[in-house]
Amino acid sequence: NGPGRDDKNGHGHGHGQHGQHGHLSKKREILLPLRKALPIWPHAEEIKAGLRGSKDVMLLTGETGSGKSTQVPQFLLDEPWCKGCIAITQPRRVAAISLARRVAEEMGSLLGSLSPASKVGYSVRFDNSTSPNTRIKFLTEGMLLQEMLRDPWLNQYSAVIVDEVHERSVNVDLLLGFLRNLVTGDKKGRNGKPLKVVIMSATADIESLFKFFDEGFQKSLNTCQKAKGDHTQTNGANDSDSSWSGIASSEDENSKKALTKKSKPNGVGKSNGERSLKRKENPSISPEPIDLTSDFMYTCYIEGRQYPVKIMYLPEPTQDFVEAALKSIFQIHYKEPLPGDILVFLTGQDTVEALERLVNEYALGMDTNVPKLLALPLFAALPQSAQQRIFHPSPPKTRKIILSTNIAETSVTVPGVRYVIDSGKVKIKQFRNRLGLDSLLVKPVSQSAAIQRKGRAGREAPGVCYRLYTEKDFVGLEKRTVPEILRCDLSGSLLTMKARGVDDIFSFPFLDRPPREALEKALLQLLQLGALTETGGISEVGLQLAKLPLTPTLGRVIVEAAKPERDCLLEIIDIIACLSVENIFLNLITEEKKEAAEEARRELYRREGDHMTLLTTVQAYAKENSDRKSWAERHFISHRAMQNVMDIRKQLRQQCTHLKLLHPSKIPLKESPAAPSEAQTNAILHSLLRGFAANTARLMPDGSYRTMLGNQTVAIHPASVMFGRKVEAIVFSEFVFTNKSYARGVSGVQLGWVGDVLGSMG
Numbered sequence: 128n129g130p131g132r133d134d135k136n137g138h139g140h141g142h143g144q145h146g147q148h149g150h151l152s153k154k155r156e157i158l159l160p161l162r163k164a165l166p167i168w169p170h171a172e173e174i175k176a177g178l179r180g181s182k183d184v185m186l187l188t189g190e191t192g193s194g195k196s197t198q199v200p201q202f203l204l205d206e207p208w209c210k211g212c213i214a215i216t217q218p219r220r221v222a223a224i225s226l227a228r229r230v231a232e233e234m235g236s237l238l239g240s241l242s243p244a245s246k247v248g249y250s251v252r253f254d255n256s257t258s259p260n261t262r263i264k265f266l267t268e269g270m271l272l273q274e275m276l277r278d279p280w281l282n283q284y285s286a287v288i289v290d291e292v293h294e295r296s297v298n299v300d301l302l303l304g305f306l307r308n309l310v311t312g313d314k315k316g317r318n319g320k321p322l323k324v325v326i327m328s329a330t331a332d333i334e335s336l337f338k339f340f341d342e343g344f345q346k347s348l349n350t351c352q353k354a355k356g357d358h359t360q361t362n363g364a365n366d367s368d369s370s371w372s373g374i375a376s377s378e379d380e381n382s383k384k385a386l387t388k389k390s391k392p393n394g395v396g397k398s399n400g401e402r403s404l405k406r407k408e409n410p411s412i413s414p415e416p417i418d419l420t421s422d423f424m425y426t427c428y429i430e431g432r433q434y435p436v437k438i439m440y441l442p443e444p445t446q447d448f449v450e451a452a453l454k455s456i457f458q459i460h461y462k463e464p465l466p467g468d469i470l471v472f473l474t475g476q477d478t479v480e481a482l483e484r485l486v487n488e489y490a491l492g493m494d495t496n497v498p499k500l501l502a503l504p505l506f507a508a509l510p511q512s513a514q515q516r517i518f519h520p521s522p523p524k525t526r527k528i529i530l531s532t533n534i535a536e537t538s539v540t541v542p543g544v545r546y547v548i549d550s551g552k553v554k555i556k557q558f559r560n561r562l563g564l565d566s567l568l569v570k571p572v573s574q575s576a577a578i579q580r581k582g583r584a585g586r587e588a589p590g591v592c593y594r595l596y597t598e599k600d601f602v603g604l605e606k607r608t609v610p611e612i613l614r615c616d617l618s619g620s621l622l623t624m625k626a627r628g629v630d631d632i633f634s635f636p637f638l639d640r641p642p643r644e645a646l647e648k649a650l651l652q653l654l655q656l657g658a659l660t661e662t663g664g665i666s667e668v669g670l671q672l673a674k675l676p677l678t679p680t681l682g683r684v685i686v687e688a689a690k691p692e693r694d695c696l697l698e699i700i701d702i703i704a705c706l707s708v709e710n711i712f713l714n715l716i717t718e719e720k721k722e723a724a725e726e727a728r729r730e731l732y733r734r735e736g737d738h739m740t741l742l743t744t745v746q747a748y749a750k751e752n753s754d755r756k757s758w759a760e761r762h763f764i765s766h767r768a769m770q771n772v773m774d775i776r777k778q779l780r781q782q783c784t785h786l787k788l789l790h791p792s793k794i795p796l797k798e799s800p801a802a803p804s805e806a807q808t809n810a811i812l813h814s815l816l817r818g819f820a821a822n823t824a825r826l827m828p829d830g831s832y833r834t835m836l837g838n839q840t841v842a843i844h845p846a847s848v849m850f851g852r853k854v855e856a857i858v859f860s861e862f863v864f865t866n867k868s869y870a871r872g873v874s875g876v877q878l879g880w881v882g883d884v885l886g887s888m889g
């Protein structure tokens with residue numbers, strides 16, 4: 128007894144040729160039994176009923192792959208309250224795009240921009256594929272926050288589904304705060320239209336989410352009652368606009384109250400009783416059954432379907448997980464029969480591509496009677512077509528090996544996997560207090576992440592997980608990953624809040640409140656970038672930065688480059704496009720290749736540093752009309768990354784035109800072959816400095832570099848063209864920490880310039 132939507136989904140889609148229409152509806156029919164077999168299917172009625180009436184918030188948990196992301200929006204589409212669009216947010220663009228594609232197929236439709244009749248679309252940074260008829264829109268969390276700038280009440284939506292909440296990205300935390308204010312506020316700006324919010328998570332710890340929303344509802348009840356009994360109240364707490372800033376003015380006191388008080392289970396729904404029971408049956412979820420009943424919320428649990436997974440540890444720790452992974456891949460391949468694909472968790476594009484090359488190299492030496500290997504990379508910056516390949520079944524007599532970052536942990540479910548190889552490492556962003564900067568760090572995963580990774584092997588049959596660390600290491604891992612908001616630079620988040628009218632950021636409802644110092648530091652940084660006025664409101668520049676899909680720092684570089692006296696926006700866009708992909712220069716392993724690459728790339732290197740080198744590279748690549756791919760190969764440059772760069776460049780040009788930072792007549796019809804003059808180079812470096820003023824260091828008498836603001840030692844990364852060079856001052860766009868602090872993306876600048884820019888920031 129499924130939701131019985133089979134006959135409703137397809138109408139109006141696939142306009143155009145009959146053949147295509149037939150193909151689409153056939154595809155829909157083929158997919159229907161698969162949908163019906165998903166663990167979530169029997170819950171369709173429960174999920175629909177759970178959001179009717181006064182219940183505006185649903186908390187839904189279910190294992191990865193149970194069908195939450197693909198099915199829930201389709202379940203809700205025909206509900207009587209659902210007249211507008213359904214937004215469903217994802218932490219990553221890969222997931223947003225691939226889910227949209229999948230749901231379009233399931234509904235027998237083409238994707239957004241391909242068909243004006245399409246009901247499914249997506250919107251991610253640098254890529255929007257929606258149609259006027261889009262009803263289900265997959266978007267990244269950042270994009271929804273962007274939309275809230277234009278439409279703070281989310282009027283185009285009837286429901287917002289926040290997916291993958293367990294990942295706890297900074298953006299999801301911000302969204303939760305805004306959504307809590309929206310659903311528990313007076314909704315004046317929505318003109319009576321309901322807004323339903325579904326919070327979905329792959330892990331079962333939803334108590335904190337329940338408390339968080341419950342607190343909001345209690346607070347709004349208190350405010351209403353107080354307003355009724357006390358007409359003299361004027362502090363703005365019941366002022367409609369202040370559903371964002373005003374209510375929060377008594378946050379601390381109220382949150383204490385809400386924590387000590389239980390919400391009253393008026394008219395307890397079926398789910399709540401059931402849920403408590405489940406709690407008792409399954410003590411692993413929570414030792415103490417706690418009351419999660421509310422008049423305004425519904426909690427729903429989808430039981431997982433998981434086969435047993437055997438865990439294998441290394442007897443000794445390894446220094447080189449890429450090599451250890453390579454060994455494990457071939458061991459599995461020789462020992463284990465087909466079918467059974469392998470999913471390898473690595474840290475980033477660099478390690479994924481390095482292992483991809485190694486696997487392909489070693490596979491050449493395999494006997495002809497051994498099944499083939501097909502290595503498929505998966506990381507956030509991968510072009511769409513390549514991403515989609517991981518969902519295709521393996522060709523005959525071939526084993527797929529998916530080399531992935533933590534994307535495949537919960538965001539993307541790869542079919543066919545029976546073996547997981549877990550490096551035990553993840554690349555995360557972390558704020559380094561002493562430096563005052565975010566840096567990318569390779570860190571051990573948490574136990575909960577390791578458990579998620581293991582689970583990927585048991586989706587379709589019993590599996591094996593090879594952990595490239597020891598059992599003792601596992602025991603020593605952190606229990607869970609610290610939410611990003613507690614470990615990252617908050618300037619982008621604060622800018623988002625300021626741009627949406629949150630005056631008092633210290634009382635914004637955070638699921639986990641960042642420490643006061645971190646908020647203060649971010650405020651200071653925004654002030655230094657000129658994004659805030661002296662009274663703490665958002666400035667003109669700040670508004671521009673908030674509209675750009677970049678960090679405030681990179682945004683500031685753009686705004687600076689657009690000034691008439693700098694006039695180097697096109698060049699800066701090229702550089703920023705490179706900084707937005709992980710690495711365009713291939714990471715080479717053997718000495719022989721390294722030397723060859725040095726030789727081939729010499730014509731691209733610029734003595735001013737990495738940024739001008741990136742610019743020269745983009746210009747040379749763009750000029751290459753005939754065969755860009757072989758040009759890239761000859762220069763040991765990732766063609767994939769360069770395709771991405773060109774794409775981002777195009778989007779950034781469009782956005783800057785849209786924001787009136789770039790006049791369309793400036794965009795050359797043909798690629799300009801001229802190398803930048805000295806004056807242009809200086810303008811480019813000055814623009815970079817304006818954004819990255821905090822990332823500057825000066826040369827010390829002993830030959831080391833020390834940061835201007837924190838007086839910390841940084842070394843120039845060996846991959847930089849500035850490596851080994853001594854100049855009086857440097858500006859850098861990235862900071863990495865491995866065994867020591869490294870500046871990456873380095874340019875040499877004059878010390879006087881640094882002094883000027885720091886002086887102007889006050």
Ligand code: ADP
Pocket residue numbers: 165189190191192193194195196197198225226228229518537540541542
């Ligand atoms: P959840 O959100 O609970 O993790 P999903 O709705 O994402 O579950 O996935 C349900 C099923 O749909 C999975 O088994 C997955 O293999 C399949 N699926 C999801 N996206 C795609 C896609 N782009 N191509 C093929 N199959 C997909």
